[in-house]
Amino acid sequence: MEAKRFPYQLIKTDTPPFWMRPLIPVLILLTTFLITAGLILTARANPFQAYYYFLISPLSSQVSFLEVLVKSTPLMLTGVAVTFAFATGYYNIGAEGQLYAGAIAAAWLGIVLGGVPAIFAIPLMIIGGFLAGMVWALIPALLKVRLAVDEVVTTLLMNSIMAYIVSAILNGPWRDPNSGWPQSPEIAENTMFFKLIPRSRLHFGFIVGLAAIAVLWFILTQTSFGLKMRAVGLGKPAAQFAGINVGTTTLIAALISGGIAGIAGVSEVAGIQFHLIGDLSAGYGYTGVIIATLGSLNAIGVFVASLFFGLIDTGAQTVSRALGVPVYLGEVTQAVMLLVALGMYLLQRYRIVRRA
Amino acid sequence: MFIVEMQSITKRFGDLIANDHVNFQLRKGEVHALLGENGAGKTTLMRILYGLYHPDSGVIKVKDQPVVIHSPKDAIQLGIGMVTQHFALVPPLTVAENVVLGYQNSFVLNQTQIEESVAEAARRFGLEINPKAIVRHLSVGQRQRVEILKALYRNAQILILDEPTAVLIPQEVDALFETLNRLKEEGLSVIFISHKLHEVTQITDRVTVLRDGKVVGTVNTADVTQKELAAMMVGRETFGVSRSEANSEKGAQKPMLELINLCANDDKNLPILKNICLTVFEGEILGIAGVGGNGQRELAETICGVRQPTAGNIRVDGQDVTGKTPSELTRAGLGRIPEDRHEGMVVHLTVTDNLVLEHLDEFTRNGVLDHKAIRQYAGELIRKFQIKAKPNDITRTLSGGNMQKVLLARVLARQPKVIIAPQPTRGLDIGATDYVRQQLLEQRQRGAAILLISEDLDEILALSDRIAVIYEGEIVGTLPAAEATPERLGLLMSGAVKEH
Ligand SMILES: Nc1ncnc2c1ncn2[C@@H]1O[C@H](COP(=O)(O)OP(=O)(O)OP(=O)(O)O)[C@@H](O)[C@H]1O
Ligand SMILES: [Mg+2]
Numbered sequence: 001m002e003a004k005r006f007p008y009q010l011i012k013t014d015t016p017p018f019w020m021r022p023l024i025p026v027l028i029l030l031t032t033f034l035i036t037a038g039l040i041l042t043a044r045a046n047p048f049q050a051y052y053y054f055l056i057s058p059l060s061s062q063v064s065f066l067e068v069l070v071k072s073t074p075l076m077l078t079g080v081a082v083t084f085a086f087a088t089g090y091y092n093i094g095a096e097g098q099l100y101a102g103a104i105a106a107a108w109l110g111i112v113l114g115g116v117p118a119i120f121a122i123p124l125m126i127i128g129g130f131l132a133g134m135v136w137a138l139i140p141a142l143l144k145v146r147l148a149v150d151e152v153v154t155t156l157l158m159n160s161i162m163a164y165i166v167s168a169i170l171n172g173p174w175r176d177p178n179s180g181w182p183q184s185p186e187i188a189e190n191t192m193f194f195k196l197i198p199r200s201r202l203h204f205g206f207i208v209g210l211a212a213i214a215v216l217w218f219i220l221t222q223t224s225f226g227l228k229m230r231a232v233g234l235g236k237p238a239a240q241f242a243g244i245n246v247g248t249t250t251l252i253a254a255l256i257s258g259g260i261a262g263i264a265g266v267s268e269v270a271g272i273q274f275h276l277i278g279d280l281s282a283g284y285g286y287t288g289v290i291i292a293t294l295g296s297l298n299a300i301g302v303f304v305a306s307l308f309f310g311l312i313d314t315g316a317q318t319v320s321r322a323l324g325v326p327v328y329l330g331e332v333t334q335a336v337m338l339l340v341a342l343g344m345y346l347l348q349r350y351r352i353v354r355r356a
Numbered sequence: 357m358f359i360v361e362m363q364s365i366t367k368r369f370g371d372l373i374a375n376d377h378v379n380f381q382l383r384k385g386e387v388h389a390l391l392g393e394n395g396a397g398k399t400t401l402m403r404i405l406y407g408l409y410h411p412d413s414g415v416i417k418v419k420d421q422p423v424v425i426h427s428p429k430d431a432i433q434l435g436i437g438m439v440t441q442h443f444a445l446v447p448p449l450t451v452a453e454n455v456v457l458g459y460q461n462s463f464v465l466n467q468t469q470i471e472e473s474v475a476e477a478a479r480r481f482g483l484e485i486n487p488k489a490i491v492r493h494l495s496v497g498q499r500q501r502v503e504i505l506k507a508l509y510r511n512a513q514i515l516i517l518d519e520p521t522a523v524l525i526p527q528e529v530d531a532l533f534e535t536l537n538r539l540k541e542e543g544l545s546v547i548f549i550s551h552k553l554h555e556v557t558q559i560t561d562r563v564t565v566l567r568d569g570k571v572v573g574t575v576n577t578a579d580v581t582q583k584e585l586a587a588m589m590v591g592r593e594t595f596g597v598s599r600s601e602a603n604s605e606k607g608a609q610k611p612m613l614e615l616i617n618l619c620a621n622d623d624k625n626l627p628i629l630k631n632i633c634l635t636v637f638e639g640e641i642l643g644i645a646g647v648g649g650n651g652q653r654e655l656a657e658t659i660c661g662v663r664q665p666t667a668g669n670i671r672v673d674g675q676d677v678t679g680k681t682p683s684e685l686t687r688a689g690l691g692r693i694p695e696d697r698h699e700g701m702v703v704h705l706t707v708t709d710n711l712v713l714e715h716l717d718e719f720t721r722n723g724v725l726d727h728k729a730i731r732q733y734a735g736e737l738i739r740k741f742q743i744k745a746k747p748n749d750i751t752r753t754l755s756g757g758n759m760q761k762v763l764l765a766r767v768l769a770r771q772p773k774v775i776i777a778p779q780p781t782r783g784l785d786i787g788a789t790d791y792v793r794q795q796l797l798e799q800r801q802r803g804a805a806i807l808l809i810s811e812d813l814d815e816i817l818a819l820s821d822r823i824a825v826i827y828e829g830e831i832v833g834t835l836p837a838a839e840a841t842p843e844r845l846g847l848l849m850s851g852a853v854k855e856h
Contacts, residue, residue: 235701
C-alpha cells in the first residue's frame with residue numbers, strides 16, 4: 001500500500017443536494033474574488049472597492065443599467081443561436097462568422113433600402129441577416145450531414161474565412177469614401193434601429209433578443225420539432241430508431257442557429273455602429289458558446305447568463321474608469337470567473353469524502 | 357462468518373424508496389440469489405455494494421470489518437467485482453486491453469505480455485476467450501465472459517452478476533454455471549440476480565427475496581419450490597401463459613409480412629443473412645428459434661430499417677417496404693420493438709417523451725405539441741402496462757424491466773399490423789413476462805402478424821403457431837408448432853439437419 005495518501009478524495013454523486021443550486025452563484029463570486037484579489041492589489045487598488053464597481057455600481061445608476069442591457073443584447077442572440085445547435089448535438093462554434101455574415105447583409109441592406117419606410121426596412125434587414133447567417137452556416141452543416149465531417153473544425157475554420165472576407169471588403173470596395181477608414185459607409189437613417197429609451201444606447205435589438213429567447217423556449221419545449229431536436233441531441237441511434245430524420249433535424253437546427261447569429265450581426269450594425277467594422281463583435285459568437293453552456297441549454301438559463309455577462313462587461317469598464325486600473329484587469333476577472341463557473345458546475349457533481 | 361453483510365441499508369431517489377432497511381448476508385463460497393420483480397431494488401442494492409450509489413443509511417461489513425465504499429475503486433480493493441446489466445467494455449480495444457484497463461500500473465503496455473497474462477487467467481478460471489479479439493466483434497455472451505474475467509483478474513472474491521443469463525443462449529448459461537460451480541469450489545462468493553426461477557434453483561445455495569425495496573426473506577434454496585419463490589416475490593400465486601389454438605379457421609390466410617430472398621451483411625460487412633424467405637400470416641405468431649449469434653439480431657434490424665438489406669425484399673401487408681425509413685415503416689403498420697433498450701429509447705428523455713417519440717405527428721397541432729393529450733396518453737400507457745415510473749421520470753433511472761415495458765407499450769398501444777419482437781421478455785420478471793406474452797397473444801388474436809425472435813426455446817414453444825429455425829443466417833426448417841418437439845428443434849438449431 002502507498003505510505004501516505006491524501007486523506008480526502010472526490011467522489012461522483014448521483015444526486016447533488018438541492019441546497020447547492022442557489023449556493024453556486026455565491027460560491028462562484030467568492031472564489032473569483034479570492035483568486036483575483038491579489039491581482040487587484042498589485043494594481044494598487046482596493047479589491048472590495050473594485051468588486052463594488054464591478055458588480056454593484058453598474059446596477060445603481062440608470063445609465064449604466066441600460067448599458068448592461070445593451071451589452072447583453074448580442075450575447076442573448078448568440079447564446080440562443082448556439083443553444084439551438086448544441087441542443088441538437090451539433091457543436092456550432094461558428095456563431096462568430098455567422099454574426100459577421102449577418103452584419104455584411106445589414107450593412108448592404110442599410111444602404112440599398114435607403115428610401116424604404118423603417119417599418120418595412122427593418123424587418124427586411126433582420127430577414128436578410130438571418131438568411132446570410134444561414135447561408136454561412138449551410139456549408140459546414142451539409143458537410144456534417146452528408147459526409148459526417150466534424151462540425152467543430154469546419155465551423156471554427158469558417159470564422160477565419162469570414163474574418164478575411166470582412167477585412168477584404170472593408171479595405172476594398174467598402175472603404176469609407178469620406179474618412180478613408182476601413183469601415184463601410186454609414187447605413188441610412190431609416191434603417192437604424194430605434195432607441196427604446198431616448199438618449200440611451202438601448203435599441204430595438206434588445207427586443208429582438210428577448211424575442212429570440214422566447215422563440216427558443218417555445219421551440220424547445222412546445223413543439224414537436226423541439227422534442228426531435230432534443231432526442232437527436234441526447235441519443236442519435238435511438239432517435240433514428242424512433243423514426244426521426246436525424247440528418248434533416250440537425251440541418252434545420254444548424255441553419256436556425258446560423259440565422260440567429262446573423263441577426264446578432266444585424267443588431268450590432270443597425271443598433272450600435274451603423275457601419276460594418278472589423279471589430280464589430282467582441283467575440284460575441286464565442287461568448288455565446290459559454291452562455292449556452294452555463295445556461296444549461298435552456299431559454300431561461302441563456303437569458304440569465306447573458307444578462308450576467310452584460311453586467312460584468314459593463315462592470316469591467318466602470319472599474320477601470322473609477323480606480324484607474326487597466327481595463328485588462330476586467331478581462332482577467334471575467335476570464336477567471338468563467339473558469340471558476342465552469343469548474344463549479346463540474347464539481348457540484350462530486351462530494352468530498354475522507355478516505356476510509 | 358459472513359464475507360459481506362449489509363445491515364439496514366436504505367436508499368431513496370426523491371420520494372421513492374428503492375431500498376428500505378435491507379439486510380443482506382453473503383456467506384463465503386456460496387452462490388446467493390437476489391430475487392424480485394422489476395424495480396424491487398436488486399440492482400440498486402448491488403450498486404451500493406459496488407460503490408456506484410451511496411446509501412442514505414445503513415452499514416456494510418466486508419469480512420466483519422465495517423467499510424465505507426465510495427467508488428468502484430474502493431469496491432475492487434475490497435475484492436468485490438460486478439458485471440452489470442449494461443456492459444462497461446471499450447469496444448474498439450482487444451479483450452486483453454479491456455481486462456487490464458485501469459488495473460495495469462505501468463505506463464507502457466506490453467501487448468504480448470498482457471495478452472499472455474490474460475490468456476493465463478482465462479485458462480485458470482476456465483473462461484474460454486481469445487485475448488487478441490477486438491471486443492466490438494464479440495457476441496454478447498463472449499463480452500460477458502470478458503467482464504467476468506475482468507473482475508476475477510482483479511482478484512475478486514465476491515462477484516456480483518446482475519442478470520447475467522438474460523443475454524445468454526442456453527449453452528452459454530450451462531457454461532457459465534459450470535464456471536460458477538468451479539469458482540465456488542475455490543472459495544468465490546457470488547451474488548446472482550435472475551428472473552428465471554429454474555436457474556435460481558439450479559445454481560444457488562440461498563435466496564434473498566426483495567419486494568418493493570424491502571426484504572421478504574432469505575431462504576435455503578433446497579427448502580423451497582419455484583412456486584413458493586414466485587409467491588414470495590409477487591405476494592400472490594402466478595400462472596404461466598399458454599397459447600390458445602391457432603385461429604386458422606379464418607379461411608384463406610392473408611400474408612402480412614413477407615421476406616423474399618432477404619440478404620444482409622453484418623458489422624464486419626460479411627454476409628450474415630442468406631436468402632431468407634419467410635411469410636407471417638394475419639393472426640399468427642411465427643417463432644424464430646436458433647442459437648444466439650446466427651443472424652437473429654441482424655434479421656430484426658434489417659426488417660426494422662436499421663440495417664440495409666444487400667438483396668431481397670420486405671413486404672408489409674402487400675406493400676413493398678424495402679429500404680424505407682423507420683417512420684415510413686411505422687406508418688406502413690410495422691410495430692418495431694428494438695432488441696437493445698438503449699438503442700431504442702433516448703434514455704436521457706422522460707418516459708412520456710419516449711412513449712410518444714415514434715408518432716409525434718399525432719400529438720402535434722400545427723407543429724405545436726399537445727401537452728395535455730400527451731400527458732393523458734402517457735398516463736394511460738403507464739397504468740395499462742404497469743410501468744413503475746412517473747411520467748416525467750428520466751428513462752435512464754428506470755429499472756431494466758420497466759424500460760422494456762416502456763418500449764413494449766410504445767409499440768403495442770398502436771395495434772400494428774405486424775410486430776417484430778426480438779427477445780421481448782429479456783430481463784422481465786415472471787409477472788411481467790406473463791404479461792408481455794399475454795399481450796402478444798392478444799395482439800395475435802386481434803389479427804396481428806408477429807415475428808417472435810427468441811433464444812428461449814420455452815418461449816418459442818409456448819407462443820408460436822409455426823416455428824422457423826435459423827442457423828448461420830439461413831432458415832433451415834419451418835414446422836407447425838404441433839410437430840415441433842424440443843429434440844427436433846435442437847437438431848435443426850445445431851445445423852445437423854435441414855428440413856424444407
Ligand atoms: N438513479 C436513479 N434515480 C431515480 N430512481 C432510480 C435510480 N435508480 C433506480 N431507481 C429506481 O429505483 C427502483 C429500483 O430499481 P432497481 O434498478 O434497483 O430495480 P431492479 O430490482 O434491479 O429491477 P429489474 O429487475 O427491472 O432490473 C426503480 O423504481 C427505479 O426506477
Ligand atoms: Mg436491475
